[in-house]
Amino acid sequence: MSPAPTHEFIPPGSRFHALSSPFPMKRGGALHGARIAYETWGTPDAQLGNAVLIVTGLSPDAHAASNAEDPAPGWWEGMLGPGKAIDTDRWFVVCVNSLGSCKGSTGPASIDPATGAPYRLAFPELSIEDIADAAAEVVRGLGIGQLACVIGNSMGGMTALALLARHPGIARSHINISGSARALPFSIAVRSLQREAIRLDPNWNGGEYDDDSYPESGMRIARKLGVITYRSALEWDGRFGRVRLDEQMVPAADDPFGLEFQVESYLEGHARRFVRRYDPNCYLYLSRSMDWFDLAEAGGGDVMAGLARIRVERALAIGANTDILFPVQQQQEVAEGLARGGARAGFIGMDSPQGHDAFLVDLEHFGPAVRDFLDAL
Amino acid sequence: MSPAPTHEFIPPGSRFHALSSPFPMKRGGALHGARIAYETWGTPDAQLGNAVLIVTGLSPDAHAASNAEDPAPGWWEGMLGPGKAIDTDRWFVVCVNSLGSCKGSTGPASIDPATGAPYRLAFPELSIEDIADAAAEVVRGLGIGQLACVIGNSMGGMTALALLARHPGIARSHINISGSARALPFSIAVRSLQREAIRLDPNWNGGEYDDDSYPESGMRIARKLGVITYRSALEWDGRFGRVRLDEQMVPAADDPFGLEFQVESYLEGHARRFVRRYDPNCYLYLSRSMDWFDLAEAGGGDVMAGLARIRVERALAIGANTDILFPVQQQQEVAEGLARGGARAGFIGMDSPQGHDAFLVDLEHFGPAVRDFLDAL
Numbered sequence: 001m002s003p004a005p006t007h008e009f010i011p012p013g014s015r016f017h018a019l020s021s022p023f024p025m026k027r028g029g030a031l032h033g034a035r036i037a038y039e040t041w042g043t044p045d046a047q048l049g050n051a052v053l054i055v056t057g058l059s060p061d062a063h064a065a066s067n068a069e070d071p072a073p074g075w076w077e078g079m080l081g082p083g084k085a086i087d088t089d090r091w092f093v094v095c096v097n098s099l100g101s102c103k104g105s106t107g108p109a110s111i112d113p114a115t116g117a118p119y120r121l122a123f124p125e126l127s128i129e130d131i132a133d134a135a136a137e138v139v140r141g142l143g144i145g146q147l148a149c150v151i152g153n154s155m156g157g158m159t160a161l162a163l164l165a166r167h168p169g170i171a172r173s174h175i176n177i178s179g180s181a182r183a184l185p186f187s188i189a190v191r192s193l194q195r196e197a198i199r200l201d202p203n204w205n206g207g208e209y210d211d212d213s214y215p216e217s218g219m220r221i222a223r224k225l226g227v228i229t230y231r232s233a234l235e236w237d238g239r240f241g242r243v244r245l246d247e248q249m250v251p252a253a254d255d256p257f258g259l260e261f262q263v264e265s266y267l268e269g270h271a272r273r274f275v276r277r278y279d280p281n282c283y284l285y286l287s288r289s290m291d292w293f294d295l296a297e298a299g300g301g302d303v304m305a306g307l308a309r310i311r312v313e314r315a316l317a318i319g320a321n322t323d324i325l326f327p328v329q330q331q332q333e334v335a336e337g338l339a340r341g342g343a344r345a346g347f348i349g350m351d352s353p354q355g356h357d358a359f360l361v362d363l364e365h366f367g368p369a370v371r372d373f374l375d376a377l
Numbered sequence: 378m379s380p381a382p383t384h385e386f387i388p389p390g391s392r393f394h395a396l397s398s399p400f401p402m403k404r405g406g407a408l409h410g411a412r413i414a415y416e417t418w419g420t421p422d423a424q425l426g427n428a429v430l431i432v433t434g435l436s437p438d439a440h441a442a443s444n445a446e447d448p449a450p451g452w453w454e455g456m457l458g459p460g461k462a463i464d465t466d467r468w469f470v471v472c473v474n475s476l477g478s479c480k481g482s483t484g485p486a487s488i489d490p491a492t493g494a495p496y497r498l499a500f501p502e503l504s505i506e507d508i509a510d511a512a513a514e515v516v517r518g519l520g521i522g523q524l525a526c527v528i529g530n531s532m533g534g535m536t537a538l539a540l541l542a543r544h545p546g547i548a549r550s551h552i553n554i555s556g557s558a559r560a561l562p563f564s565i566a567v568r569s570l571q572r573e574a575i576r577l578d579p580n581w582n583g584g585e586y587d588d589d590s591y592p593e594s595g596m597r598i599a600r601k602l603g604v605i606t607y608r609s610a611l612e613w614d615g616r617f618g619r620v621r622l623d624e625q626m627v628p629a630a631d632d633p634f635g636l637e638f639q640v641e642s643y644l645e646g647h648a649r650r651f652v653r654r655y656d657p658n659c660y661l662y663l664s665r666s667m668d669w670f671d672l673a674e675a676g677g678g679d680v681m682a683g684l685a686r687i688r689v690e691r692a693l694a695i696g697a698n699t700d701i702l703f704p705v706q707q708q709q710e711v712a713e714g715l716a717r718g719g720a721r722a723g724f725i726g727m728d729s730p731q732g733h734d735a736f737l738v739d740l741e742h743f744g745p746a747v748r749d750f751l752d753a754l
Contacts, residue, residue, distance in 0.1 A: 121633060125633070182619065183619070184610065184613070184614050184618075184619070185610070185613035185614060185616075185617040185618065185619070185638065185639075185640035186605070186609075186610030186613050186614075187610075188619075188638050188640055188641070189601075189605050189613070189640050189641065189644055190605060192638070192640075192641045192644070193598065193601050193602060193605065193644070195634050196597070196598065196601070197574065197598050199634055200594040200597070200598070202579065217577040220573070220577070221570065221573065221574050221577070221598060224566075224570050224573070225570060225602065228563070228566050228567060228570065232563075233561065233562070233563035233564075233701065233704065236561070236562035236563050236566070237561050237562060237563075239562075240562040241561075241562065242559065242560070242561070242562070242565075242671055256498060256502070257572050257576055257661055257665060260668070261562065261565050261569070261668065262562075263562035263565055263566050263569075264565070264566065264569045267566055267569070267570070284634055288634065291637070291638065294619055324610065324701070327610065
């Protein structure tokens, strides 16, 4: 087996933070010589009091927006930059690539220094808490005593809560976007099925694939199922309706079950832009870490108690009313729990048709909410 | 390739109606020597004026309830029988297995008389309208001049509308349960992905599988994705929460991505009860027929006009507010459209947590609605 091609996934502007070695993992084992990829925007002030940390969803890298090191647009380009909602004229912004990812941080596709070969399934069990601990080391490594704010989207909303729970005082405030304090069975079921599709692909081969035998079918299904649950039926009714593809766009006229409707072509495009650009084992590890996450563990079995033990001065939880994967009731729960802990905490359920992905695309609604919160700090 | 084992899927109490031969198909081609499996309950009155037809969803057979020929419980056992909501002391009830299915009616798993081998993908393209036309032949073959009511669930809701549109006067009334007048992009996307999972299974082999090389992985994923969309997150939160499986119930402790949560075991049970009991090619054909269905074709491009051309005296459309696959707005559309055509038409959106499957399990709500409608006829 040739090593997995981790190098090609790393944004060119990435910097790297070496984690403490050994880096202990919550569920057992430790990493040696591990690193976290991150990027920054803006300028730290003298006291390093203007630092904002962004922790991400499953698939994004650390390149949230263009910057001096990498002018390519990032995955949150409209939200982050000079004069934008997360205003880099005021804030020194750090975005970390999650531990376990394949976008520059150490994960199952990285080389295990003990063997010289990729970890694959020998990577220790990964939890959201490990991702949070690794992010905390980046924050400390940059000399930041206390973040002005930690912002977490989707899986990053879980990571941010774990960070706040495990590292008291690490941030004065928190914005939780389309996140949750624990995984519930609908999203567990979806992610379990995504993982099963990858594992059932004969090319997955117990994690021992390479470029020539990449589990493309499994990753296609996993990604398409993701996109189905990231959006909403309402948006698609208006966007695609029952519109057919042009005949010349249909890939294979002799395929009786091939693409026919625009919505199928949309899913196909998403799959093509994802497979072979994401490592399947990393996907499995990060996906499972979300299922395991339950802030009730920090609250004696009660998720509200777990949230109430977190100390931040101000908090905001935002989501889309059409999100079926991280439903807004979960963001409401986050706001209520943080308020019990003494935070001035608000909740906004946006009427965005774009479902879970709304924070990426409905910047008209999510932008002002984030801007107003940060401006008032 | 050995013939597909269609025989073992047929309920022992099935009767068979020979379709006209050739039986022309809407999208081209014709069937020769085709048949429809059906079952009956109750006794026809002298004028055959008490007949009720049930057309089904994708997977059910004609055995909706126990009867003299087959005492095993049926898939709608609680709804259909003496004194039940569909009261077989009053009604002569007929349930047909859809054309294209593998439960006794002719479909892609049946033997093509022209070749002596299973049709497989040589079966002509199947539409909801063909399923409706075949059901109409059963009704006529039983000597029924006009049905008192046609009841359609899920895909059967589409079939019933096609039947009413193409066979004016065939029924005096109609109950549309969790059905729709056209497929919309969310459900198209889900079904397209289910079909892709089957087609990507190497064992599918362009439809040329047999018992020894059955596309089990693809069918597992298709079924689990179905079950995820048939239910609702709300129900699962209450039913499963984050409860783990007992350790001895976990199939393989050495499988790092194996079953851990109760909800995963629930999906697994559904998959096991489905794979190898449903023919994959039949699944592909019936699934695609739903995507194609659009009653707007009968209304000059306007779905409401298509519905308004249907003539029934009374109609009722029912659904569950938690249905994400056939959302209640689609049942409301059916009621409004049939009302425009002159029917006394009602709509009930039930507060059932069980999503699309509610009509199968929430008989506390769906039963009285059906009973009240039929009692008033």
